[in-house]
Amino acid sequence: MRLLRSTLTAAALPVALVTAWWLISRGSQSFFWPPLSDIVAELRPTWLGERLRADVVPSLLRLATGYALALAAGILAGLAIGLSARLRQYCEPVLEFCRSIPPPVLIPIIMLFAGIGDQMKVIVIVSGCVWPVLLNTAEGARAIDEVLRDTARVYRLRPAARFRHLLLRGASPHIVTGARQALSIAIILMVISEMFAASNGLGFATVQFQRSFAIPQMWSGILLLGVIGVTLALAFKLVENRVLAWYFGLRRHQ
Amino acid sequence: MRRIAVIVAVVVLAVTAACGEGEDDDGVRDVTIGLLPASVTAAIHVGIDQGFFEEEGLDLSVETGQGGAALLPAVSSGQMEFASSTPVSLLLARDRGLDVRVIAPWTGDGTAAEGTVASANVVLAADPAIRGAADLDGRTVAINALTSVGDLTIREAVRQAGGDPDGVTFVEMGFADMPAALAQGNVDGVWTAEPFISSLIAEGHHAVEGTNNSDAVPQMPTQLIFTSGGLIESDPELVAAMTRALEKTLAYVGEHPDDVRAHVPTVLSELDPDIVARLDLDVYDTEVPRDPLVRVGELLELEGWIENPADIDGLLP
């Protein structure tokens, strides 16, 4: 019952907005603002046919690869930086510099060494996603309880167990925060990376529709990107609830 | 409640004032034209200097924006009255139901005069094995925008040379990024224009035979000035005045290329003066050529980019 109610609460505003969009755009004659019904009608024929394999899947693969690499690199570097005060002193100015560079301006430079293929697009995604993960992880590693660290030492946890059971889990609330921020950045960069030297992808196809004045198809691409974003956010929430069940429980008990 | 009504009224007035063409007391109209950030745009400044627009009661301001399709929504929504675009974009837009109409010619096919540098686009390659258009089969070519003049004409050039146009992979990138991509070997050819052509040739790259725009579509205009069907109906006098001013400008600049050259730095301040001196600017059409547009329409239909036969009559004045 409570689940039902919270689901209804969460769905209320989106449903209202979509309904409003549907009603306002109904019968629209404006070339650039077609009726929502036309846009929705385009979703299936536009994206579920040949483009699913040619555009949607490559985009999602690049997104997944870039995101996974950013997580791995961000967590490892973040733990190292969080645990070593000296390393932190060395890295802090560089980190501040790096994370304030918007990845799109790096694309021409990335193209110089990574070419124009999937590798370049994955690197663009990584170059934007890695910072929130890294900085949050470093913060999380610093925040790991000292008593718990002593406990791990006293009971002579070996490096692998220390990493898995103490560092990774101890920093996990912060890591998850960084990973959530990184996810939305990843989706944005997936689209942006496809605007440079691309020949396929969801963002690429959407821009091409805009170029060739296929406006309902363009809107359907935007809609699909939004749907993918929402789906990934929901999936993220599910994983978060599992991984951080202990943390939410702990906070409720405090 | 009253206060809200007042605020709404003020906002509406402000928006209307911002959108509507301002008309000064002396009857001069504020008008905006959107053009490419390219050397040819210098010609419009010559026209303004010569007073051709003032004579027609127009206070013209020039906005430079991205080319291809980007200016069409701005004109369609009334944010600017006029703009230039390629015949390919314009015919695509009409096919999708966007009412755009050409009012005047702008730049022609840009075939280079002897001893000058062509302003038209051509494919440049590094690999000496790529000599003619047919050699692009199986290669990757960078163009500035997909589904536009670049891929349409290159595919036609490859087809005419006996190659398979589907064998060419096109990637989209800015003209400025192309030289590095070519040097890195990320692409085999780049479809580019001045000033990049000169510098790439100086670096040892070569033009691929048969890939000039005019090889696929002889005398193809590269840019046309257009407006929206809505403006033609609502304000035919304005459109007529603009058309007359543009015609005077085009007639003048054709005979005074040095005036245009003098205005190139107004548009492209960072361009090397040496290149400015060598640029061939004698590329303006004085009337809209119909046959090349018909040819573009045929190619669009052949490629399946448009669903109906190209609406040439609807597009032309």
Place this chain on the structure above:
Amino acid sequence: MTTAPVLAVDHVRKIYAGGDRRVEAVRDLHFEVTAGELVCVVGPSGAGKTTLLRCIAGLLDVTGGEVRFEGAPIDGPPRGMAVVFQEYGRSLFPWMTVRANVELPLKEKRVPRERRAVLVRDALATVGLDDVHDAYPWQLSGGMQQRVAIARAVAYGPHVLLMDEPFAAVDAQTRADLEDLVRALWSRLGVTVLFVTHDIDEAVYLGQRVLVLSNSPTVVLEDVAVDLPAARDQLSTRALPRFAELRAHVYGLVQQAKRGARTVMADPTAIGRPNVYEGRTT
């Protein structure tokens, strides 16, 4: 005593150096603990009790002298030593169940799976927690959490069990229960226990010896032998006149320590051994 000391604290000195500031926390600590003993350490707050315990546990490097565990100098936590910390809520892994918390150190010791299951079950039964194996620590009361920490230490099978004010944060009734639990475990398992506390009653009630520490920089003020019967009981033991005498004596020492005493002053109630090591440092 003929047995070799399991733990030897040999003229340990600890100076915390940070920037230009050097703070001498421990000046000269010297004592030994024999295998199977239960020794309590008391002292005023700020006496460096925790510093001492962390040095013994190998969590902190000493500045001078050394700590020997079963004859070998300590550098880092040795095998065969377990610690129960005061902050039970912070020493259990909140993302692990009770069972996993107790089992983890055994896994790291490479105890085979079947043996681990037995050890975990026995240890939890010993501390009276048979039915919370799958609970998370934060779902338990403070006293129960500290029992889990004790079970973890017990299952680990240590030769020496260090306890750092383990019951400072639980209520009085729970505390009494836990004190008896420690006594019971000690006598049943034969483990050596070093029990740090600021509670004089607790020290006298639990220990065979009570080491009274001075203020920081710390020395041992006196090593008090507790000559109470081995079988202790919260009511009858605490009612013994001898308990009261020992309690008064230790109380007097702690008061002296608070006033900054480094050596024991002449005291009519003095019993037990005077600190023979004291003279070396002054």
